[in-house]
Amino acid sequence: MQDQAKAIAVLTSGGDASGMNMAIRAVTRSALAQGWAVYGVSEGYAGLIAAPEEGKIRRLTARDVGGILGLGGTVLGSARCKDFHDASVRARGIANLAALGVDALVVIGGNGSQAGAHALHEQGLAVVGLASTIDNDLEGSDITLGADTAANVAVDAVDKLRVTSSSHRRASIVEVMGRSCGYLALTVGLATGAEAIVLPEQDLGPDEVAQRIASAYDRGKHHAIVIVAEGARYNAAALAEILEREHRERVRFDMRVTVLGHIQRGGTPTVFDRLLGARLGAHAIDCLERGEHGVLVGLRGNEVVTTPLADVVGKQKPLGLELVELAQTLAQ
Missing domain, CATH: 3.40.50.460 (Phosphofructokinase domain)
Structure with missing residues (x-):
């Protein structure tokens, strides 16, 4: 595998979250600025493994992601895909990307989505995850996109x-x-x-x-x-x-x-989520540009950081006890 991507794909998976569209925009335009080709995968992992004639993977231009930053949901669509647990099914998705010359994938989503990203990485695909879930339960990020x-x-x-x-x-x-x-x-x-x-x-x-x-x-x-x-x-x-x-x-x-x-x-993304989506998306491309993959991009404090997907998958971020105690105190 090449250390640096020449063509990438991006997908959104699992539950939709406001700010995903800004992340899609940031990934696309940051990659185009590197001179890479960018492909958008419709309907998450289900689109990734679909037969090529279904047209679920399409080339994206800067104009394709114009005007989407203020929209809730995800313009790429999302879907659950139970078949993705099967390694042979995941291999079909990797082959679909390879046929287009795509050698890296950005996955925007929460726990289940990042488990899929890690599985793809284990099978040899360069993958970077973006922490996005309204539940804010994903390890590797103090607050996740959409929360x-x-x-x-x-x-x-x-x-x-x-x-x-x-x-x-x-x-x-x-x-x-x-x-x-x-x-x-x-x-x-x-x-x-x-x-x-x-x-x-x-x-x-x-x-x-x-x-x-x-x-x-x-x-x-x-x-x-x-x-x-x-x-x-x-x-x-x-x-x-x-x-x-x-x-x-x-x-x-x-x-x-x-x-x-x-x-x-379904809300219109807040300023915070718009900025977070932009920062996480751009950082994902920075990671791929320097050959870093198999990681989740998230926010720690005010810094965008990466965490190995292996340290994220199968874990739930604990709830902040200080907020629980504060809520109890102020409810008196």
């Missing part, structure tokens, strides 16, 4: 819910995304002054939630906010049902459940 936008979308929704909750003296139980990581729930709860934040990493049971809602009522508040991560032991609907059945007299507020769901993925 800031998702948090801002959720905070905006909760702020609006507070208005109507206060008008009707209600408790709003709001479910945000986060299957096994409570980062979004924690940041949204802290930013909105929630009475309780229910996380996968910290089991806050119905009795404790009821007590915190009751305390808000006793303090004269006209509303209460409870933020629940979708991967917590009790999701929002289950929690509300238990509170209604077993703690109605303590809670006293009327309760309403709101599940924000995939609306959190």
Whole structure:
């Protein structure tokens, strides 16, 4: 394999995240500035392994990525691909790239996507990953592309819910995304002054939630906010049902459940995510230019750094305990 790429491809994989388009733009234009050919792969790994006649891999020009930096989602599209676990299937994807003269790949995505990137690297392809997931659970980056936008979308929704909750003296139980990581729930709860934040990493049971809602009522508040991560032991609907059945007299507020769901993925990327996408994308090309691959590009402090994919795959970044403690203190 050549130490330096002459033609590269870029794909987005897994759940979409705002800022991916800026990363695609930065990868493409930075590579073109090196004089390399650039190809965009549609529909993630599914597009990579598709038959060539399906046209899932196409040449990109600077104009192809013009005007996309402010768009949410990903213009390349994304898809899940269970077949990619098979080494022979991955080899087909590598062959598809080789037929086009492509000798390096940039993968923009989260845990599953970077596991695929590492597997490709193990099979001999020069791969660089970009840390992108709204869950912000990926090792190798303090904050991942898309997390800031998702948090801002959720905070905006909760702020609006507070208005109507206060008008009707209600408790709003709001479910945000986060299957096994409570980062979004924690940041949204802290930013909105929630009475309780229910996380996968910290089991806050119905009795404790009821007590915190009751305390808000006793303090004269006209509303209460409870933020629940979708991967917590009790999701929002289950929690509300238990509170209604077993703690109605303590809670006293009327309760309403709101599940924000995939609306959190669809926001216009924030300035932070636009800048992060630009920095990560450009750094990925710097890595390939100097022959560095098999790494994840992420943000540590204010510095863009690389971490070996082998140190990223199969791990979940722990939740910051200082934020948990701060949320508990400020909810008093």
